[in-house]
Amino acid sequence: MTAEGGTDLRIEIICTGDEVLTGKIVNTNFGYMSQKLEDAGLSVIWGTTVGDDRASLLSAFHLAAGRADAVIVNGGLGPTVDDLSQEIAAQAAGVELELHQGWLEKMEDFFTRRGRTMPPNNTKQAMLPVGAEMVDNPIGTACGFAMDIGGARFFFTPGVPRELRRMLEEQIIPRLLERTGAPATIRLKRYHGYGLGESHVDSLLAGIEALDPTGGVKLGFRAHYPQIETKLTIRGTDPHDVAAKLAPIDAEIRTRLGNFIIAEDDQTLEGVCNAALAAKGGRLAVVETFTSGQIATRLAHLPGAEAVFRRATVARDRSQVFDALTLPPHLDIGEYSEVVAAEVATAARTQAGASHALAVLIDLDDGPDRMDLGGTIWIAVGVEGDTVVRRARILGGREWIRLGAVEMGLDCLRRYLQGLPVIERTDFERR
Amino acid sequence: MTAEGGTDLRIEIICTGDEVLTGKIVNTNFGYMSQKLEDAGLSVIWGTTVGDDRASLLSAFHLAAGRADAVIVNGGLGPTVDDLSQEIAAQAAGVELELHQGWLEKMEDFFTRRGRTMPPNNTKQAMLPVGAEMVDNPIGTACGFAMDIGGARFFFTPGVPRELRRMLEEQIIPRLLERTGAPATIRLKRYHGYGLGESHVDSLLAGIEALDPTGGVKLGFRAHYPQIETKLTIRGTDPHDVAAKLAPIDAEIRTRLGNFIIAEDDQTLEGVCNAALAAKGGRLAVVETFTSGQIATRLAHLPGAEAVFRRATVARDRSQVFDALTLPPHLDIGEYSEVVAAEVATAARTQAGASHALAVLIDLDDGPDRMDLGGTIWIAVGVEGDTVVRRARILGGREWIRLGAVEMGLDCLRRYLQGLPVIERTDFERR
Numbered sequence: 001m002t003a004e005g006g007t008d009l010r011i012e013i014i015c016t017g018d019e020v021l022t023g024k025i026v027n028t029n030f031g032y033m034s035q036k037l038e039d040a041g042l043s044v045i046w047g048t049t050v051g052d053d054r055a056s057l058l059s060a061f062h063l064a065a066g067r068a069d070a071v072i073v074n075g076g077l078g079p080t081v082d083d084l085s086q087e088i089a090a091q092a093a094g095v096e097l098e099l100h101q102g103w104l105e106k107m108e109d110f111f112t113r114r115g116r117t118m119p120p121n122n123t124k125q126a127m128l129p130v131g132a133e134m135v136d137n138p139i140g141t142a143c144g145f146a147m148d149i150g151g152a153r154f155f156f157t158p159g160v161p162r163e164l165r166r167m168l169e170e171q172i173i174p175r176l177l178e179r180t181g182a183p184a185t186i187r188l189k190r191y192h193g194y195g196l197g198e199s200h201v202d203s204l205l206a207g208i209e210a211l212d213p214t215g216g217v218k219l220g221f222r223a224h225y226p227q228i229e230t231k232l233t234i235r236g237t238d239p240h241d242v243a244a245k246l247a248p249i250d251a252e253i254r255t256r257l258g259n260f261i262i263a264e265d266d267q268t269l270e271g272v273c274n275a276a277l278a279a280k281g282g283r284l285a286v287v288e289t290f291t292s293g294q295i296a297t298r299l300a301h302l303p304g305a306e307a308v309f310r311r312a313t314v315a316r317d318r319s320q321v322f323d324a325l326t327l328p329p330h331l332d333i334g335e336y337s338e339v340v341a342a343e344v345a346t347a348a349r350t351q352a353g354a355s356h357a358l359a360v361l362i363d364l365d366d367g368p369d370r371m372d373l374g375g376t377i378w379i380a381v382g383v384e385g386d387t388v389v390r391r392a393r394i395l396g397g398r399e400w401i402r403l404g405a406v407e408m409g410l411d412c413l414r415r416y417l418q419g420l421p422v423i424e425r426t427d428f429e430r431r
Numbered sequence: 432m433t434a435e436g437g438t439d440l441r442i443e444i445i446c447t448g449d450e451v452l453t454g455k456i457v458n459t460n461f462g463y464m465s466q467k468l469e470d471a472g473l474s475v476i477w478g479t480t481v482g483d484d485r486a487s488l489l490s491a492f493h494l495a496a497g498r499a500d501a502v503i504v505n506g507g508l509g510p511t512v513d514d515l516s517q518e519i520a521a522q523a524a525g526v527e528l529e530l531h532q533g534w535l536e537k538m539e540d541f542f543t544r545r546g547r548t549m550p551p552n553n554t555k556q557a558m559l560p561v562g563a564e565m566v567d568n569p570i571g572t573a574c575g576f577a578m579d580i581g582g583a584r585f586f587f588t589p590g591v592p593r594e595l596r597r598m599l600e601e602q603i604i605p606r607l608l609e610r611t612g613a614p615a616t617i618r619l620k621r622y623h624g625y626g627l628g629e630s631h632v633d634s635l636l637a638g639i640e641a642l643d644p645t646g647g648v649k650l651g652f653r654a655h656y657p658q659i660e661t662k663l664t665i666r667g668t669d670p671h672d673v674a675a676k677l678a679p680i681d682a683e684i685r686t687r688l689g690n691f692i693i694a695e696d697d698q699t700l701e702g703v704c705n706a707a708l709a710a711k712g713g714r715l716a717v718v719e720t721f722t723s724g725q726i727a728t729r730l731a732h733l734p735g736a737e738a739v740f741r742r743a744t745v746a747r748d749r750s751q752v753f754d755a756l757t758l759p760p761h762l763d764i765g766e767y768s769e770v771v772a773a774e775v776a777t778a779a780r781t782q783a784g785a786s787h788a789l790a791v792l793i794d795l796d797d798g799p800d801r802m803d804l805g806g807t808i809w810i811a812v813g814v815e816g817d818t819v820v821r822r823a824r825i826l827g828g829r830e831w832i833r834l835g836a837v838e839m840g841l842d843c844l845r846r847y848l849q850g851l852p853v854i855e856r857t858d859f860e861r862r
Contacts, residue, residue, distance in 0.1 A: 015478075022475065023463065023466030024466070024653055027462060028457070030480070031457045031458060035453065035455070038455075044452055045481075050476075288727075292731035293726070296719075296745045300724060311751050311754075311755055312746075313743070313744060313745075314744075315741065316737040317738075320741055320783070369734070
């Protein structure tokens with residue numbers, strides 16, 4: 001039993017296909033499904049990967065049927081001879097396949113709308129085990145379906161990620177939640193953080209779940225350096241109940257994580273910066289060194305960035321930075337400094353006719369790449385008459401420094417645009 | 432039996448850990464292992480993922496012991512209470528755990544060399560099932576081991592990817608190959624291609640395996656747009672035998688794929704460009720538009736690039752490109768063209784004091800992002816007095832165009848530096 005009175009479902013995932021089994025394509029579907037189910041308060045207890053092989057598929061279906069309450073099978077619904085999911089599902093349940101007339105018509109229509117005739121082998125995709133419930137795939141020809149095998153409810157899904165995702169979220173998760181008998185409304189609230197490590201965020205948020213006495217709030221993290229995502233899953237009887245549970249916890253999380261929340265839900269750090277600049281009618285100039293164009297890469301392609309993003313200058317050699325921005329030669333005193341960083345940002349802003357500038361200048365330590373190689377990072381951000389410079393030192397090898405400096409640079413820009421302190425120590429810095 | 436007279440091993444992989452099962456961390460280890468085994472001519476027949484749960488682990492071990500000849504278990508060798516692999520391995524085999532004095536001393540030494548004292552709970556990592564063969568981990572404290580459970584040989588490996596990779600390649604694959612009785616020397620030869628789709632490469636290389644009458648050569652592909660990797664696994668009795676088998680096939684592959692081979696083995700396209708420039712004492716200037724800094728990102732961070740990579744200018748707005756490079760204003764005639772692209776490259780080269788320039792200028796179609804959104808790409812590459820301009824059109828949405836243009840730009844640079852025709856039609860272009 002869950003805290004809210006629902007029944008815990010034992011869920012298994014079976015991924016099928018030779019390309020997945022042999023590592024020829026990376027299986028992103030498993031992690032995606034398992035995370036989405038977790039976000040909905042559901043738990044996966046077992047994962048299986050098998051190839052396009054009749055004996056393995058049949059054995060995998062039988063084993064899962066004996067262990068689980070619900071099983072999601074991914075892949076094997078295509079039109080070719082090595083797509084075996086319907087056939088083996090029927091065999092495992094001891095039933096025949098029959099033509100689903102409705103799906104056949106839908107596929108024919110799918111091809112007609114694209115000015116093509118349906119190839120005959122696609123008919124196979126409309127053959128479902130007798131008694132199966134059709135599960136709609138609004139964006140493809142692979143027909144999803146659900147049926148009982150042994151004591152478990154099996155859900156068959158397409159291998160194409162965007163088709164799977166839509167089917168899982170719109171059709172399968174709601175059916176699973178209904179089976180748990182748990183409160184029907186679930187909301188996932190996400191906070192993207194930068195600057196705090198996972199154990200730090202964990203300790204800052206200690207006791208947060210208990211602020212909801214009904215036990216309907218679950219806290220989770222997902223760290224992908226240098227960002228950390230804090231996730232809240234809120235379960236309630238209806239949207240109003242969920243909103244009422246979320247409000248005090250949301251306020252408390254904002255208080256505890258403060259300026260380290262960089263974006264929420266589907267937002268990105270670079271998207272927040274781009275939107276804040278657009279809202280001000282701002283125009284941005286960027287200067288990069290060892291980050292090598294990664295800051296520009298995050299910003300300049302965004303929809304709407306053509307009006308906001310003026311220009312980036314990328315150079316590895318210090319004298320090239322000075323040349324490109326025609327700085328006074330006396331500034332080249334061997335290393336970057338607070339004065340140099342501010343001058344670089346100002347020159348970049350002026351030359352590009354921009355309102356704002358972000359310069360991220362890095363002195364890498366000498367020597368070969370190694371775990372404790374460090375970099376000294378000078379970040380200058382600002383507008384005419386107001387440039388803030390922040391110095392930081394990151395250890396951890398070339399790629400670690402590069403990733404860290406990209407994020408820190410973008411975060412300084414966000415903080416500047418949002419009127420927050422640009423200089424606030426992160427967990428990733430050393431003295 | 433394999434073609435070379437060895438026995439096919441039925442291999443299974445078991446990935447353990449709550450973080451992998453719940454999708455909190457993406458499981459890259461499974462695909463990595465399965466691909467490396469395929470590259471060595473070994474095949475994985477079943478994959479299992481379970482959490483840090485005693486009953487699930489025991490059941491997974493028993494099931495695999497009943498199906499497979501060899502099983503690789505990943506994860507669960509750490510010092511904390513939820514690391515259960517040794518305990519459950521002993522239970523599955525019906526033996527006790529005992530302290531491995533050699534590993535304990537190695538761990539103590541590991542900590543001493545870092546100026547630390549070993550915490551007491553690390554002792555757990557030296558507890559191995561009685562009779563287990565230690566499998567060395569030269570870069571971590573998790574002790575690998577091998578043992579029989581039922582009829583299968585189990586190999587226990589650490590979850591940390593770099594520790595796993597080293598142990599798999601240096602110790603486990605050789606042991607597995609020895610078990611197959613197949614010829615002991617295996618070489619993997621890789622060709623990285625750009626410009627040809629997978630089915631095109633597949634048809635160009637039809638019959639390649641048969642050029643070796645002993646059946647010791649296996650061909651495979653791995654496509655990751657816009658590149659495609661062609662892999663040859665060559666098995667032989669010794670390195671001389673392998674080299675003799677490879678030579679004629681290697682020559683034939685070069686003839687058939689021709690200029691579309693961009694790099695080999697551990698090389699990258701950008702690394703090849705960087706090395707070719709360095710060899711000429713060249714200096715590069717880059718201009719990017721919608722690629723947004725991704726070309727600079729690939730080149731400028733490389734070791735040694737500080738001497739080769741002069742400067743990149745990134746701008747989204749056409750007038751910003753002209754302003755940044757101080758081109759004559761009459762050139763702004765509304766769209767990019769052959770003349771404009773050449774002028775942009777020349778100006779970038781001159782301003783940066785570079786010998787070579789690469790300019791990638793993109794006119795995106797109007798309207799929202801969609802599957803058939805297109806982009807017109809102008810690429811100019813060259814040196815003083817010799818600039819080549821190539822025009823291409825790619826359809827497929829914003830991200831597809833961006834990725835395609837980055838690769839095409841870098842490939843034009845490679846072709847120019849290698850004295851190959853810069854203009855050669857790819858499978859990704861439309862008229």
